[in-house]
Amino acid sequence: MSTAILWGIAILFLLLCLTIISLLFYSGLLYPIEFKAGKPPVGSLQIAYKFGRGQYSDVGEYFGEVGKLVPSAYRSFGMYYDDPEKVPSGKQRYAVGTILSEGDAEPDKELMEKLESNGYKFHNIPEVTNMVHTTFPNKSFLSIIIGMQRVYPAFGTYIEETGLSAHPCFEIYDNDLIYFMAPLAKQSEFYVPEAKEKQQDPETESLSLDGSLDEDNSGVDGSGSSSGEDSGSSFEELDASQVTEEEDEEVEEEVKDEGSV
Template identity: 30%
Template sequence: MDVLGYEVRLLYIILGAILLAFLAFLSYLIRSGLFYTVTLSFSCPTPDVMPQKVAYIMERGPYKNTGLLFKRTMDLMEDGKVFALYYDDPEKVPQSELQYLVGCMLPTQSEVLADHMVNSGYTIHTFPPCSNALITEYPNYTVISMYLAIWRIFPKIKKMMAEIKHEEFPVIEFCTSTYFKYIVPVDNMAKFYVPGVKRRLKTHVE
């Protein structure tokens, strides 16, 4: 038996397997949105993605914990639009001190539903109208799409907000089965800080 020939064939098989695995992983990344063109713009958000009357629950800690609150909120309100609102920059604030809330949009006339959410531990709040916000979205096709969205979108959000003199700002996140939408309210920004949220900076231009 030609030992050298066998070793060469084995090497080719291993290299081929590595190449196939790499191509499969690259295809998965592309499907997850790796090369998706991220577009950010200042505009007036549509009512279907701009929370006004809401029921929310506020927490402190790592943002990765929002998943449990998303599930809890969706279980309570199957047809409602669930969102998260992030207040702190995880690159500047310790994980244990990050402030965020998870909530759902409520119909303005649904007192029964509001009472149901209050009895489940949620707080009712009304955000002001917003006519100017920084808006972008990202596809949600695989389990890693969210991580790609965070990696690609948030540096761009921070850069554009810094250009208009905002170093601290709340970010609203909507998640559907096909996309993530991120909204940063610019006008009335201060009123998106619910009671109990600590503002880290005082350099905002309202």
């Protein structure tokens, strides 16, 4: 093989490496992750969803399906209810779908009928004053992979350091950004009806992010809001009770002085 050919191969390889590195940086490899506890970037939402119980790696097909059914301007979302480190594959709960409307806006009735005919259900998510939240760039298919690998470890660290009880994990995919959020109040209302169904298998009990089993939810009140001590859980199974205004005020007091990481 001639020297010129070898040089050509070497240059092509170098260009390929530079392209991959550039794509990784562009996709958020070194993007600063800053979690905050406070007012989230969204208000009340009406969503269309499909519920699943399996492994989180299965959600891609759900996102692909809803992406084919709704206009590109619509935001898709994923809601994750269990700690994948503790709840085994095949038993992890999630809901995936699209946001139909926000605030007082009226949803598109024809789109709702189309989604309903394709097996989607509807749910209302309330506006909350406090969420743990951050953003990550949505620039390429790699952004999702990199975001998952970088954001959730940082989320776990933030929860451990602050002692907050934030759950479930809620992702919204906008044009250029991925919003990672977890509510600190009215948490039971983020659970679609199927996610609240009790499981007989003890392996599906709620688990905290740090790996401990929250059998009595001693650090969380009936709504899932922090009650003061040792409330570091981020994945908790909830009952159907609503969060009261007084509990919302307690959460506001708890997080108003929280900084960011």
